[in-house]
Amino acid sequence: MRATIAEAVVMPNTGNVAQLPTLRLKRNEDRRLLAGHLWVFSNEVDAAQTPLGRFAPGDLVRVLAHNDRGLGLAYVNPGSLICARLLETWTIPDTAWFAARFRRALEWRERLYEAPYYRLIHGEADGLPGLVVDRFGATCVVQIGTAGMEAQRQRIEEALLGVSGIDSILLKNDGGGRELEGLPAYVEAAGAPVAELASVVEDGLRYSTQLRDGQKTGWYFDQSANRRTLRKYIRPGMRVLDVFSYVGAWGVSAARAGAGDVLCVDSSARALELAVENAKRNGFALRTRKGDAFEVLDQLAAEREKFDLIIVDPPAFAKRRKDLPKAQAAYRRLNQAAIRLLDAGGLLVSCSCSHHLSADQLQEAIAKAARASARHLQILETGGQGPDHPVHPAIPETRYLKAHFCRVDEALP
Numbered sequence: 001m002r003a004t005i006a007e008a009v010v011m012p013n014t015g016n017v018a019q020l021p022t023l024r025l026k027r028n029e030d031r032r033l034l035a036g037h038l039w040v041f042s043n044e045v046d047a048a049q050t051p052l053g054r055f056a057p058g059d060l061v062r063v064l065a066h067n068d069r070g071l072g073l074a075y076v077n078p079g080s081l082i083c084a085r086l087l088e089t090w091t092i093p094d095t096a097w098f099a100a101r102f103r104r105a106l107e108w109r110e111r112l113y114e115a116p117y118y119r120l121i122h123g124e125a126d127g128l129p130g131l132v133v134d135r136f137g138a139t140c141v142v143q144i145g146t147a148g149m150e151a152q153r154q155r156i157e158e159a160l161l162g163v164s165g166i167d168s169i170l171l172k173n174d175g176g177g178r179e180l181e182g183l184p185a186y187v188e189a190a191g192a193p194v195a196e197l198a199s200v201v202e203d204g205l206r207y208s209t210q211l212r213d214g215q216k217t218g219w220y221f222d223q224s225a226n227r228r229t230l231r232k233y234i235r236p237g238m239r240v241l242d243v244f245s246y247v248g249a250w251g252v253s254a255a256r257a258g259a260g261d262v263l264c265v266d267s268s269a270r271a272l273e274l275a276v277e278n279a280k281r282n283g284f285a286l287r288t289r290k291g292d293a294f295e296v297l298d299q300l301a302a303e304r305e306k307f308d309l310i311i312v313d314p315p316a317f318a319k320r321r322k323d324l325p326k327a328q329a330a331y332r333r334l335n336q337a338a339i340r341l342l343d344a345g346g347l348l349v350s351c352s353c354s355h356h357l358s359a360d361q362l363q364e365a366i367a368k369a370a371r372a373s374a375r376h377l378q379i380l381e382t383g384g385q386g387p388d389h390p391v392h393p394a395i396p397e398t399r400y401l402k403a404h405f406c407r408v409d410e411a412l413p
């Protein structure tokens with residue numbers, strides 16, 4: 001007979017696990033977790049029975065529903081709004097535990113990708129809340145976002161360096177969310193020395209990118225499937241504008257698909273230098289313009305430049321929910337500025353990586369931009385993050401990237 005969920009999830013009260021302290025939830029606050037979500041918010045904890053102040057950041061606990069039902073092991077951070085994250089286990093993590101999760105993640109990526117360049121661990125969706133690992137061949141860039149994962153750093157390093165084919169790690173722990181967890185910013189290497197420039201092979205194209213000084217982990221693997229989609233819209237000779245180009249991944253893909261002229265825009269001079277090198281390395285040329293994207297788009301309009309295809313792939317404008325109204329206005333302005341530079345029948349690839357801004361809200365911003373420009377806009381297709389950035393089905397926050405592929409024509413007569 002098949003066990004029901006209630007029967008399957010029993011709390012072991014033997015061994016080391018029984019010695020862990022408990023974190024008890026208030027009545028009914030177990031519902032989201034029973035549906036598979038992994039986060040506990042501080043207002044859901046029964047603070048009378050298990051005060052959060054008892055715990056140190058990163059401590060392991062057994063999470064119990066109000067009726068004592070066991071929900072799983074979690075790590076806690078009493079100082080964070082998300083005060084505990086479940087690890088989907090009843091085993092206390094050691095190096096072998098991490099190695100098993102890495103193996104599981106790796107097996108699937110190896111089947112999917114010809115070359116070892118991908119996101120290896122995508123946090124919650126790979127059973128490792130608060131941990132991101134991007135793979136650049138033998139080097140992994142690790143980003144730890146929570147006190148609970150920080151406490152496991154040693155085991156993570158050991159397990160990762162134990163994976164065959166991986167010999168060096170760059171811990172790039174200088175990202176935004178860390179101060180919310182009370183964590184210091186630092187960048188450190190482990191294993192073999194890590195060079196400043198790393199290679200990436202994407203869809204047969206070779207790139208160099210910066211690791212230590214680059215954006216995020218150094219490469220936007222999440223857009224790789226969308227860059228492949230881009231290729232089918234390119235016709236020989238097209239004039240392409242890649243806004244927020246970073247090291248030119250979109251622009252070089254467009255060149256390879258036959259674009260005649262590619263202009264990359266970014267505020268980082270170093271990123272643009274690498275974009276030029278990356279184009280050259282693959283046998284293409286591209287132009288660059290350094291500056292604030294909004295200002296450059298205005299300059300290009302003043303110069304009466306026109307394009308056949310424009311990609312806008314900005315950094316997240318809405319990093320927090322309360323930024324949303326301002327961010328929506330910024331997405332609208334940005335798309336409007338891009339639409340103005342498109343010739344009739346041109347294409348707009350409009351992206352957002354803010355999980356607070358839904359695909360529908362981005363669509364709304366694009367619709368407003370088209371209306372204000374008196375252009376006829378059609379959304380042809382919408383892409384998301386690639387399969388190396390899986391979505392946890394119970395955690396909507398793990399789906400964050402959208403790329404609307406749009407055709408922009410003159411107003412209908």
Ligand code: SAH
Pocket residue numbers: 215219220223243244245246247248249250265266267268271291292293294313314315
């Ligand atoms: N399209 C890139 C990723 C973009 S990341 C890819 O697929 O690889 C965001 C980029 O925007 C970074 O390179 C950053 O330097 C740049 N940037 C941030 N703010 C900017 C601004 N106001 N104007 C122009 N570029 C900006």
